Amino acid sequence: MVPHRTARPARPAPPSSRDESPAPAHPEGDLELDLRKAAILTAVVSEYIETAEPVGSAHITGTPGVEVSSATVRSDMAALERDGYLTQPHTSAGRIPTDKGYRFFVDTLATPGTLGPAQRQEVRRFFAHVHGAVEDLLGHTSGLLANLTDYAAVVVGPTHETATIRSVQLVDLGPNLALLVVVLSDGAVEKRAIELGADHAGQIDDTVLAAAAAHLTAHLRGRTLTDPGIVPEGGDAAFDTAVRLGTQALGELASAGEPENVFVGGSSRMASAFDAVETVRSVLSILEQQLVVVELVEHILDRGLSVAIGSEHGFEPLASCALVLAPVSVDGETAGTIGVVGPTRMNYPRALASVQIVAERLGERLAGPPADGGDRGR
Amino acid sequence: MVPHRTARPARPAPPSSRDESPAPAHPEGDLELDLRKAAILTAVVSEYIETAEPVGSAHITGTPGVEVSSATVRSDMAALERDGYLTQPHTSAGRIPTDKGYRFFVDTLATPGTLGPAQRQEVRRFFAHVHGAVEDLLGHTSGLLANLTDYAAVVVGPTHETATIRSVQLVDLGPNLALLVVVLSDGAVEKRAIELGADHAGQIDDTVLAAAAAHLTAHLRGRTLTDPGIVPEGGDAAFDTAVRLGTQALGELASAGEPENVFVGGSSRMASAFDAVETVRSVLSILEQQLVVVELVEHILDRGLSVAIGSEHGFEPLASCALVLAPVSVDGETAGTIGVVGPTRMNYPRALASVQIVAERLGERLAGPPADGGDRGR
DNA sequence: AGGTAGCACTCGGTACAATCGAGTGCCAGG
DNA sequence: CCTGGCACTCGATTGTACCGAGTGCTACCT
Numbered sequence: 117m118v119p120h121r122t123a124r125p126a127r128p129a130p131p132s133s134r135d136e137s138p139a140p141a142h143p144e145g146d147l148e149l150d151l152r153k154a155a156i157l158t159a160v161v162s163e164y165i166e167t168a169e170p171v172g173s174a175h176i177t178g179t180p181g182v183e184v185s186s187a188t189v190r191s192d193m194a195a196l197e198r199d200g201y202l203t204q205p206h207t208s209a210g211r212i213p214t215d216k217g218y219r220f221f222v223d224t225l226a227t228p229g230t231l232g233p234a235q236r237q238e239v240r241r242f243f244a245h246v247h248g249a250v251e252d253l254l255g256h257t258s259g260l261l262a263n264l265t266d267y268a269a270v271v272v273g274p275t276h277e278t279a280t281i282r283s284v285q286l287v288d289l290g291p292n293l294a295l296l297v298v299v300l301s302d303g304a305v306e307k308r309a310i311e312l313g314a315d316h317a318g319q320i321d322d323t324v325l326a327a328a329a330a331h332l333t334a335h336l337r338g339r340t341l342t343d344p345g346i347v348p349e350g351g352d353a354a355f356d357t358a359v360r361l362g363t364q365a366l367g368e369l370a371s372a373g374e375p376e377n378v379f380v381g382g383s384s385r386m387a388s389a390f391d392a393v394e395t396v397r398s399v400l401s402i403l404e405q406q407l408v409v410v411e412l413v414e415h416i417l418d419r420g421l422s423v424a425i426g427s428e429h430g431f432e433p434l435a436s437c438a439l440v441l442a443p444v445s446v447d448g449e450t451a452g453t454i455g456v457v458g459p460t461r462m463n464y465p466r467a468l469a470s471v472q473i474v475a476e477r478l479g480e481r482l483a484g485p486p487a488d489g490g491d492r493g494r
Numbered sequence: 495m496v497p498h499r500t501a502r503p504a505r506p507a508p509p510s511s512r513d514e515s516p517a518p519a520h521p522e523g524d525l526e527l528d529l530r531k532a533a534i535l536t537a538v539v540s541e542y543i544e545t546a547e548p549v550g551s552a553h554i555t556g557t558p559g560v561e562v563s564s565a566t567v568r569s570d571m572a573a574l575e576r577d578g579y580l581t582q583p584h585t586s587a588g589r590i591p592t593d594k595g596y597r598f599f600v601d602t603l604a605t606p607g608t609l610g611p612a613q614r615q616e617v618r619r620f621f622a623h624v625h626g627a628v629e630d631l632l633g634h635t636s637g638l639l640a641n642l643t644d645y646a647a648v649v650v651g652p653t654h655e656t657a658t659i660r661s662v663q664l665v666d667l668g669p670n671l672a673l674l675v676v677v678l679s680d681g682a683v684e685k686r687a688i689e690l691g692a693d694h695a696g697q698i699d700d701t702v703l704a705a706a707a708a709h710l711t712a713h714l715r716g717r718t719l720t721d722p723g724i725v726p727e728g729g730d731a732a733f734d735t736a737v738r739l740g741t742q743a744l745g746e747l748a749s750a751g752e753p754e755n756v757f758v759g760g761s762s763r764m765a766s767a768f769d770a771v772e773t774v775r776s777v778l779s780i781l782e783q784q785l786v787v788v789e790l791v792e793h794i795l796d797r798g799l800s801v802a803i804g805s806e807h808g809f810e811p812l813a814s815c816a817l818v819l820a821p822v823s824v825d826g827e828t829a830g831t832i833g834v835v836g837p838t839r840m841n842y843p844r845a846l847a848s849v850q851i852v853a854e855r856l857g858e859r860l861a862g863p864p865a866d867g868g869d870r871g872r
Numbered sequence: 873a874g875g876t877a878g879c880a881c882t883c884g885g886t887a888c889a890a891t892c893g894a895g896t897g898c899c900a901g902g
Numbered sequence: 903c904c905t906g907g908c909a910c911t912c913g914a915t916t917g918t919a920c921c922g923a924g925t926g927c928t929a930c931c932t
Contacts, residue, residue: 172924185876190925208882208924249685287661287677297675297683299665305675305685307627383761384778393765396774400762550895563905568896586895586911 149201153192154224155181157201160193161213161221165461170210215426215460218438222423222464228472229465235264236473243477250303250482255379257454257478262382264470267389267458268403272413273377274451276304281339284332286310286325286362294325296365300341308365319354327351328358332366341370378406389459395436402433403457413441413453423468426460436460440467442475446482454478527579531570532602533559535579538571539591539599543839548588593804593838596816600801600842606850607843613642614851621855628681628860633757635832635856640760642848645767645836646781650791651755652829654682659717662710664688664703664740672703674743678719686743697732705729706736710744719748756784767837773814780811781835791819791831801846804838814838818845820853824860832856 149157159176173189176182182189193211196202201217204210213221231239242260246253254271261269279300287295292312299305312320335347347363349356383403390396402408412431416424416439425438434457441455454475456467527535537554551567554560560567571589574580579595582588591599609617620638624631632649639647657678665673670690677683690698713725725741727734761781768774780786790809794802794817803816812835819833832853834845 170924174924186924187877187926188875191875191927194926204925206883207926209884210924249687282667283663283665283675285661285663285675285677289660289679289681295677295681295683297661297663297677299663299673299675299685301667303667303673303685303687305673305683307677307681307683309627309681381782384775384782387765387771387775387778391771393769393771393774396771397762397765400765400778404759404762548895552895564895565897565905565907566903569898569904572897582896584912585897587913588895 149220150192152181152184153196154220155179156189156192157196157213157217158221158224160196160202160211161217164212165463168461170205170212172210175210213461215428218425218460218464219428222425222468225465225468227465228468231264231466231469231473235470238264239473239477243481246481251377253478253481254377254452255381257474258379258381261454261456261470261474262385264474265456265458265463265467266382266385267456267462267467268383268386269381269456270403270409270413270454271379271381272410272453273379274302276300276302276306276341278340279304281333281336281341281344284329284336284362284366286329286332286358288322288325294320294361296362296369298341298366298369306341306369308369310361310365312361320358324354324358328355328362331355331359332362336366341366344370378410380404380406380409386457390436398433399437399457413439413455416441417443417453423464438462438464440464440471442471444475444479444482446479451479451482527598528570530559530562531574532598533557534567534570535574535591535595536599536602538574538580538589539595542590543841546839548583548590550588553588591839593806596803596838596842597806600803600846603843603846605843606846609642609844609847609851613848616641617851617855621859624859629755631856631859632755632830633759635852636757636759639832639834639848639852640763642852643834643836643841643845644760644763645834645840645845646761646764647759647834648781648787648791648832649757649759650788650831651757652680654678654680654684654719656718657682659711659714659719659722662707662714662740662744664707664710664736666700666703672698672739674740674747676719676744676747684719684747686747688739688743690739698736702732702736706733706740709733709737710740714744719744722748756788758782758784758787764835768814776811777815777835791817791833794819795821795831801842816840816842818842818849820849822853822857822860824857829857829860 156176159179159182160171163171163175173186173193177184177186177189193202196217197204197211200214201220202211203214205212239260242256246256250273254273258269258271261271279302281298282301283299285297285299287297289295289309294310294312296308296310297305298307331351332347336344339345344363344366347359349359351359380403383400386399386403387396390399412429412434415431416429421428422442423438423440426435429439436459437457438460439455439457440462441453443450444452444454455471456462458467534554537557537560538549541549541553551564551571555562555564555567571580574595575582575589578592579598580589581592583590617638620634624634628651632651636647636649639649657680659676660679661675661677663675663677665675667673667687672688672690674686674688675683676685709729710725714722717723722741722744725737727737729737758781761778764777764781765774768777790807790812793809794807799806800820801816801818804813807817814837815835816838817833817835818840819831821828822830822832833849834840836845
């Protein structure tokens with residue numbers, strides 16, 4: 117129920133890195149961070165997320181849990197740096213968090229953050245007013261999420277792998293051209309053009325197409341696209357040809373690398389997220405490759421993470437990015453994923469809160485279209 | 495056949511701006527540019543497109559048509575500046591072209607430029623290998639065009655306004671849910687979910703749906719989505735309900751602001767096109783709003799332009815951009831538009847050449863799917 | 873022992889002046 | 903009408919000094 121806490125094993129720190137630590141064996145957390153160190157680290161991360169500037173020891177004295185002098189903070193910061201939670205861009209500058217530092221911050225986050233009333237309102241209005249096909253809904257959702265978080269948002273729709281065929285239709289489109297239209301149980305509609313070829317010209321008319329379509333529907337209903345089974349022939353020549361062409365088109369459709377409906381919204385926001393133009397360009401170009409995005413998202417989820425920070429996802433071109441993901445569940449089943457992509461110094465609390473609430477609402481919406489009438493949900 | 499030459503009236507210069515000109519009445523072109531001035535302007539534009547730096551008088555002495563000293567060039571440049579073709583970023587800097595300067599450059603361009611063999615090869619390979627539905631083809635085409643030009647590319651597919659209905663189908667999707675699937679004559683497939691409502695539960699089964707669909711098809715075939723006409727009722731209650739719900743969904747479908755299938759590719763390339771991050775951000779955010787893009791493109795075409803430079807399109811947020819467009823014609827009819835969006839200092843020759851060839855090939859492809867077999871076209 | 877105050881040190885950023893040089897406008901002379 | 907020459911402009915570059923935020927270390931305090 118708390119998707120931002122990642123399912124990583126309890127001991128993230130490699131044991132070999134501790135022998136340097138001057139800290140004595142505390143009675144409390146074994147090799148977890150000192151309470152104060154934790155507070156300091158949290159403060160540094162928060163501050164850096166906000167200001168994007170290296171934060172010095174003096175800046176965080178006085179924040180809750182850090183009622184000590186700057187000198188003490190300094191020594192703790194040095195320790196945190198030794199342990200890999202912080203870095204210095206250069207000597208005599210403040211510290212900035214490492215990926216590991218962000219990780220700690222996210223993992224110890226008490227609450228995923230809450231949205232402001234304006235944001236909540238936006239979400240409510242969105243789901244009250246949005247309409248149209250599922251594809252459009254998903255597309256617009258990516259826009260919503262981008263708006264809420266001010267980062268790029270991705271929405272990966274459900275794959276049709278488990279969806280079964282509900283109907284097959286063949287529509288005449290003119291000379292020698294027909295269209296195969298397949299409706300799947302999840303409401304998706306796939307289509308593919310079929311060339312009849314000059315040799316069957318005239319033989320295959322509307323009647324034949326309709327008969328062949330009925331035949332295909334009868335035999336394919338309930339099967340999946342990827343494993344349609346075999347459709348027997350058994351009519352006259354024209355009929356069999358139509359069936360054969362239809363089956364063939366169906367096969368091509370299944371193998372034609374489904375686009376895995378994925379929507380990336382708000383990528384323009386990456387422009388302000390980084391200062392180096394080259395970084396912006398490369399990140400944008402990654403986001404354009406929807407296939408890569410899908411793979412990345414699935415790779416991250418496979419590893420059991422819902423937040424992947426910088427190097428954690430192991431995808432070099434996005435090393436300066438973090439992803440916050442959440443599955444969308446419909447009736448208990450996972451029906452896609454949504455998430456945001458931002459700089460590693462992203463506002464995690466807000467991102468987590470936004471992703472969580474949108475995932476939830478989207479799930480509800482996908483489960484049952486809006487109860488007509490009262491649109492002031494919940 | 496030469497789409498880059500715009501259809502603007504012959505005399506772009508307002509007559510009032512000439513009385514300042516010290517140049518005597520030339521016997522040749524009345525108030526067209528001096529031959530040498532034209533050469534100089536062209537040289538400045540070319541140079542600036544290449545280097546992105548203000549070009550000084552000395553840089554272009556010696557280029558064809560400009561066999562004079564730098565001093566002469568200077569005085570001509572001053573005149574060109576007075577006439578609004580060039581500007582100086584600041585005193586004692588070189589000149590950069592104004593929108594009007596680019597316009598002249600484009601209008602007097604002898605040839606739209608030719609692509610390198612590598613590019614030609616890329617186009618050929620693309621159209622030889624691409625496959626799948628029209629939507630995918632258009633989407634990939636935007637990627638191709640972005641690759642060729644190194645700018646963002648837009649592909650606007652044909653609207654379905656004139657397409658007629660070929661088939662209407664109603665598919666049962668589970669409890670109280672059905673799907674309306676409409677196939678149009680241009681091969682497009684539209685769909686919309688229909689809620690049957692609890693009160694008809696059980697009454698409307700597969701058989702009723704099929705009958706209603708056949709009824710709808712019979713009466714709607716050949717009509718357009720926007721003007722479907724009236725479908726008579728005339729069966730039992732369940733049948734009529736199904737027909738009514740279907741008609742209603744059809745109406746919603748038509749009015750539900752068709753997404754006007756539009757594809758924007760390669761927007762990441764805008765990151766390198768401008769130096770100001772803010773410009774990048776705003777341009778990208780425009781490109782994300784497909785509706786705006788479509789309107790802009792149509793607005794430009796309506797004005798008879800195929801190249802819109804900076805202020806010419808009158809769209810403030812893209813004032814620093816130029817668009818190069820070309821219609822895609824299929825069997826003599828316009829079936830969409832493709833184009834590129836880049837900085838005003840874009841490589842017009844290459845952009846024009848790329849847009850032209852891709853538009854042509856895309857048209858051919860849309861007219862008739864690939865002649866199976868020999869894919870070494872033309 | 874852990875925290876603190878103090879201190880020397882580092883080093884990026886800024887401010888300022890000097891200089892450079894690309895480029896201009898103008899003018900007198902071919 | 904073009905050209906060479908010249909004074910001038912002004913952004914960019916370089917060098918220098920300096921400021922100050924921030925650090926690490928150590929002696930000292932509780």
